[in-house]
Amino acid sequence: MEHIIENLRQFWQFTGFANFEIGYLIMIIIGCLFIFLAIKFEWEPMLLVPIGFGILIGNIPLFAGLNVGVYEEGSVLNILYQGVQRGFYPPLIFLGIGAMTDFSALIANPKLLLIGAAAQFGIFGAYAISLALGFDAAQAGAIGIIGGADGPTAIFLSSRLAPTLMGAIAVSAYSYMALVPVIQPPIMRLLTTKKERLIHMKPPRPVSPTEKKLFPIIGFLLTAFIVPSGIPLLGMLFFGNLLKESGVTKRLANTASGPLVDIVTILIGVTVGASTQASQFLRWESVKIFIIGACSFVIATFAGVLFVKFFNLFLKEGNKINPLIGNSGVSAVPDAARVSNNVGLEYDPKNYLLMHAMGPNVAGVIGSAVAAGMLLGFLG
Template sequence: MDGFLYKFLGGTGFVNATPGHLVMLLVGCTFIYLAIRKHYEPLLLIPIGFGILIANIPLPPGFQLISKEFMAGTAGPTTVMDYLYMGVLKGFYPPLIFLGIGALTDFSSLIANPRLVLLGAAAQFGIFATLAGALWLGFSPAEAASIGIIGGADGPTSIFLASRLAPHLIAPVAIAAYSYMALVPVIQPPVMYLLTTKKERQIKMPPAKSASRLERILFPIASFLICTLIAPGAVILLGMLFFGNLLKESGVTDRLSNTAKSAFIDTVTILLGVSVGASASAETFLNPQSLKIFALGAASFAVATAAGVLFAKAMNLFTRNKINPLIGAAGVSAVPDSARVAQMVGAREDPTNFLLMHAMGPNVAGVIGSAIAAGVLWSLLGGG
């Protein structure tokens, strides 16, 4: 009897817990706190945060939540969580998320003011600046590209590219990308204030014209063809994004559109969030490499924000209709949080200034831009 009791006690989490487990359990609880208390991306942080809790319950010797061989790509799935994590490792979940995003997205602001696509493109500078920083820190080109895409502020795209180029980095890349997406209201305002004057923050932009139904239908078709002919590697992500948008705008597939933007994307988000969190065990996450990725991710968001703001200011040198440079910060593809931050900062200077719809233009352009950047990097460094 004493032997069974000793064996039972030896298998409990209290006995097998390490300081690393406690740190990661605290991280998971912090994610859940930020989601509930601060409303920072709750649909993402709660599944990821609870997944981190699942991953860091100390297991008895010989037990595995996600098998290390499967995560390394040297063996097939063996555990239940392996099968759920397969959607992350094999890149299934991100295109499905993009389908739902497309069905949720209104491109009217971008259609009405096409020049705003330049702000979305400018903000992607954060990707390539981070890539250069990762190379400087000693990461391989494929690893650096997977880390650099964090600068696009697009979690699904980050996971997709990492799954193609550096599967062993999916956990820290995904956690960093989603963490900083949630912290957009914290990271972006200081950069926006630093780079703009009070007068610039008070610039009012005229109401944008509305897009016709024909324009909204043609936009996803034309944009898909143009973007994927430029960057064929982005065909999977952009194909699902624009397909979802066409379901929304066609007016004849409401059942499919409503499913894609509700139950479907919610289901995939749950699976993606919990799977990503469950991959962030203390053994695989608390190491110098992951800390470097987190530092680079924070820098990438700041650089991307700065690039968008500065490019908007540069555009004002050559245009009569001035752009409020705050909307340049929305060029990162954290939809719609970056657009809301632009509105929030602008409203502090002038409560009658409504920037949200203008900011949505570069915001959705950032989604397209980050997907194109991922496609280009995949084509150059990984192939099919």
């Protein structure tokens, strides 16, 4: 009998109830909130559902030494987490993004590239704020990349510069990407006049298949020569796009943009979520990261919209750009472009901006990858 009681006592020690702390409960509530937002409002469900459930997985109170936790070397979760830690999931996701992105809008109107560059001010604004709040330069660089509004880039860079902050940075980046429809419209309305919002842009010209094939090759060579540290992201992005546009690798493009990106999205989402263990995540630093993340999105939106207004000063009547597409320079594809379109339709139901906004939106992906390469070069 004593033996059975002793075993039961040991069993109790292994349970989550015996190891419970209030921090775990808070994180479980956050995880459930993510799942709720994804299902109820369809806010980035492909990301928030895996991350939300990952948070639940990572916050079951564990008896140390069971070798099941994400931070316990050799555990299954730890092995899956290597893709995040060593940074090989993000380039695979970029491969998929490249294979599913149509750069036609950008090729047809290449000046939209510059909007994608301007919106990267969000990254460096957040970097400056992070330094002011006491983070060291490497941590500040990793936090700053939240302003690029690009989850894989944020994970890639933070795994290199500040692995201990990666959970908070990734969750912050994905959360604000989901909140793009909430954060951006008030800023867009604030910075534009009614006349500007009604600007109708010229329809883009048709883009030839040759141009589409050349874009990934030239785009990669140019950006990689300038910022070689961005090669993992840029290389896979443009390679994926070449698979799509070459016309002779349909099966590979389908795999990259379908099953492969889905598998990696599941793995990255769950493991990033699981890495937010209460002991690692519930810190004052995480709160600061969330505040800086919000600022970075605001700065990026400000910079994008104001840049278009500035750019319009040099453009002839009839060639002007609707500043409502300035917000889409952040690379939350395609949500930011959708926001441009929806706000534009509020003021003129016939003014469809989606196609124009996709230009700066995909330019933002390139711009944030280049910016990440710069940060890695300076701080890595």
